[in-house]
Amino acid sequence: MPDWTELTINELQSLLTSRQVSAEEVTRAHLERIASKDSEIRAYLTVAEERALEQARAVDRRLAAGEPLGPLGGVPVAVKDVILIRGLANTCASKMLENFIAPYSATAVERMEQAGAIILGKTNCDEFAMGSSTENSGFYPTHNPHDLSRVPGGSSGGSAAAVAARLATVALGSDTGGSIRQPAAFCGVVGMMGTYGRVSRYGLVAFASSLDHIGPFGRSVRDVARLLGVIAGRDPRDSTSADVPVENYEAALGRPVTGFKIGVPEEYFKGLNPEIGDNIQKGLHLFGRLGCEIVPIRLPHTEYAIACYYIICTAEASSNLARYDGVRYGLRAPNPAGLRDLYKQTRHQGFGPEVKRRIMLGTYVLSSGYYDAYYLKAQQVRALITRDFVEAFDEVDAIVTPTSPIPPFKLGERLNDPLQMYLADIYTVTASLAGIPGISIPCGTTRGHPPLPVGMQILARHFDEARLLQLAEAFEREGGFHIHP
Amino acid sequence: MYEPVIGLEVHVQLQTQSKIFCSCSTRFGDPPNTNVCPVCLGLPGALPVLNREAVTMAMKAALALNCAVNPRSRFARKNYFYPDLPKGYQISQYDEPLAEHGWLEIEANGARKRVGITRVHLEEDAGKSLHEGFPDSETKSYIDLNRSGVPLIEIVSEPDLRSPEEAYDYLTRLKTIMLYLEVSDCNMEEGSLRCDANVSVRPSGAANFGVKTEVKNLNSFKFLQKALTYEIERQTRILESGGAIQQETRLWDSREQKTFGMRSKEFAHDYRYFPEPDLLPLEISASWKEEVARSLPELPDARRERLVREYQLPLTDADQLASSRPLADFFEATARASKEPKLAANWILSELLYVLKEAGREITQSPVSPERLAELLRLISEGKLSGRMGKDVLGEMFRTGKPASAVMAESQLEQITDPEKIAAVIREIVAANPKQVEQYRKGKTATLGWFVGQVMKATRGQANPQVVQETLKKELG
Ligand SMILES: [Zn+2]
16 A cells, blocks of 8 residues: 555645545545654644544545545645644644634635645644744754754744655745745755745734745645645735735746756855755756856845844734733733733743743834834845845846755754854845745755755745746756755 | 913724724624624734725825825834733834824914824724723723724824813814714714823923923813813922922823822833834825815815805804804705795704703704704794794794694694784783873883783784784874
8 A cells, every 4th residue: 555645746636536545544644644653753733633534524525526626635734833723722832822722714724725635733833933943842842854863943843844754745834034944954845935925924923024924845846836826825814915916836847947047145155064065066056957057146235134134023023922911812820919910920931931032132122222223224234135136136037045054953952052043044034034935945965874954945036936936846856856965 | 470381192083884904893882892803802813904994084184184194104013011902012103104294273362373283193992991890890800802903093283282271172173173074973981082181381481391291081171171270280380389390191080180190100111113014004195195185075164164155144153053064064954945044043053952952962863954944934034933933833843843834833823913913902902001001102102012012922922023013003092
């Protein structure tokens, strides 16, 4: 019997439509694998077994009635626990929301379910999506399926690990400064963040509103293209979602990439792990073989990106997380001595150290007397970083960089050095600040034992997701996923 | 001598169908927490979507207050913790408000005076904390979030007001304009009109402002005037005795008739304003603005002047009629139907408003329509009814809802104009009062008035006074 957890969406759906397997069997296979494997990986916070099986049976009934499958029909999906699914717990991996049951579903979730997806459960992440290792989960860390002693990246580490370990076919994550792309790189899967506004944020618990995205994970570029196509598009419930038509992403796949100009910013190759650098160079050669022109470019404001990002994201976070005050829902500290104490005790007990650190940083940068020096200045720098990209894209069609300057690190290794942790976001935060789309694809592994995945990031113009996917898929087809240094 | 310097911050609830950032109803008085959704409950993941109707109404108010509407304005978050503020911030506008640089004309010492409007901006209302009325109110407060997300505009005046009377007049006129625009019901008791005042005093003639206090909790026009008077006296007393004013927020206590300083810690807020990332900047196209400008009704000042010009009314009558849009509408309808504008103004302002007030009704609830009132006025001007009888007929029309002619027919109230019928009455009176007849004939013509009164009394006011006079003169010789 084939392993139903290995398949791509197209493989799975052709077996479903030819009735060689039922959606229920596929779902059960995944649930069983979760039961056997997830005790060591810990990708999931909630497994919605009954709900998933019910959805699977509904798909089977539709198939039996001869109805069309839908673009995600019968596809087992995992969802990061910051994206609301009506009736399921939504903890944001925080003690603060441990008992919070979502009373409504995110637009992205509604669209997936409309497309026939089977939702297996909610995945672990850094608390409120704040972190790069999933170690900031208020419950337990997730382990990298390639090496259980290492982190899966973060904050969407649970979704990345679930897809990598075949505990789901595809998954939803959220990306604010790299939280999809970096764990995709660490876990050796494909992870994508569309243009800001491409996917509705309605139902995504806000961390930093002007930077937050929902995006897909998959084991192939085509699967990611499918999932993005389903969740993308204007949503009247999100004012910042863009009224730009969604291209047929899969139609772009397989077209030749000859003549594409690929920019390589020198700023992104300083001080990175040499093995990663070698892999990316090999990847660039491969693009050359595909007929792309490799062009050195400059993105001169890159060095300010980390400071700029951490000012803006903490400022917005300090405001977005104010609602967790123990008054209406979530944790309420027992026996407070008055209202102020209720706030203090609830937030003291409910939030972990990284969340508290960011709330304090954000409160500080917005304070009167500091606003101009920090928040306003950061907004000005953000405009400059965006301009860097816009000017670069006058010259090139895409930009290729490493996703992370470092390979997956050991659990606990960086926990006491938040600054080091922040600095490792350097290659991903720039695209977040500029609002452009980015994808991380596997680009071989390190030489060590076990070998660890390396991720390559490709960036493109605003709303040029189709070209991004086209390049990524060409790379994948040419064997670039298996490059070794 | 000290002179007060006052600026008002007025919050006006807009009467849109739905809330400013979600589609929940804005209805007042529904059971607690029934008009709510993820957005106005501040649930995780929910996002605001701006209600265009609220922008249109706010723009109406801004244009009526002679403000320049900014083609681009921006929402901002005002961050503070309060149990009835579900998101921990209020979506408001800060450094880029909807509209600025307006003015409103008030009456000051018998002259017209322009009061500057600094800004008009849009924001959302918070919920309501309920501290009373529950069995466990001693130990618990309850929260009703029906009001959370109801649209408000904040109208900030320049510190141009120089007395509590001016402040009162400003607020009155502001309210009238909002009612004309039909953007708010301006019900102070229900909180749809709220007012805070910034007050300072300075030596008369001084160029600089003194230290100000912010006076809150001015929940009625009466409180506004009383609180300002109190606060001005308090500050003057302190300065006169060589003291200094402390910049602070003070609450008006209507029971004590005093303002009290709030503990400064409670109000030492740093709101940490920053642009609201969940909403795009608010762009107002020239065509949208023009469309709103075209939709503005005639405003109170313009209407008052037109009433004077078109109907030759005295200014005081015109002012009183124009102070309410439905009242002025009622007047104009009556004037047109009766062709008797002056009579219409008199009857509406004295008689109709009186009976309405007695019945506790608004002009819009009058059981006597303008057309019916016009019919009554025509009967009076044609001499078929005396003014005295007219009042009785109006009372009856008001009570029964019947037209004047029906009321008159039923109670045989028609005026007696037949000289023969009147002469018959007069003869009886003359015969019964020889003394007065003698006085009259001796030249005491003032007695005539007494006879007129007697005739009117005998005819229950139905006799035509002019015919009575003429016939009396004839009969008395
Ligand atoms: Zn609502």
